[in-house]
Amino acid sequence: MAECQRFVVDCPSRLLFDQLADKWSMMVLAVLDPGPMRFNSIKRHLEGVTQKALTQCLRRLERNGLLTRRVIPASPVAVEYEISPLGRSLQVPFKALYNWTVVNLDQVEEARQEFDQRLAA
Amino acid sequence: MAECQRFVVDCPSRLLFDQLADKWSMMVLAVLDPGPMRFNSIKRHLEGVTQKALTQCLRRLERNGLLTRRVIPASPVAVEYEISPLGRSLQVPFKALYNWTVVNLDQVEEARQEFDQRLAA
DNA sequence: CTGCATCCATTTCGATACTG
């Protein structure tokens, strides 16, 4: 971060950051925290997610090695998703960021109201 | 995170997370780390950002109390952006996340190649 | 049950032109 004078849009770390910081990834990892879970179960735990969005999110997480996908041969077929060790290690900074939002939400809300009032004036 | 059984899309922390995890916010905070900076200077430090995107990003960061905007009366006018104490506190978890990407980039890259090869097969 | 393909509405984004 501090080591560059100029920040390039296709910095590898930035590109990776983008893949992690999307709408659902953090919540999927949170949902999977207790243990493996099946597709529809994950979906039920995430209010507002569509099948398409969840599928894409799971694919991306799988591709980046953050979780594993296991097909259980049965009928109907079952698919289980589980956090990988790499995904577990990512939970640490994610939780730190999540905690920051919880701790500072009030302060942010204050700032917003102040800002919006200045605009109205 | 662990305290909810069901994750709702409009959870306040999630909404705040969205405002922080966009394409440029983290990099803007990184650029402003050494000290206050003017609009065009920030823009020059961020390769690939458009004026519109940067303006929107700075507005959002300002509204959320993460940085302050100071107009210096002169001609032509100058505007200086500076990280607020709240913004400084956010840098901590941001840097943790950034460090994670740096440390694990290779491992992610391996996972990607493995995934892509499985697809091709 | 899981997930892909398609279509269409919505949103976002970049480029350009213009203002104080």
Add this chain to the structure above:
DNA sequence: CAGTATCGAAATGGATGCAG
């Protein structure tokens, strides 16, 4: 210099239908 406004292009998002 630091924006705002506008417009078309592009990406995204949800809903639906279908398949293994």
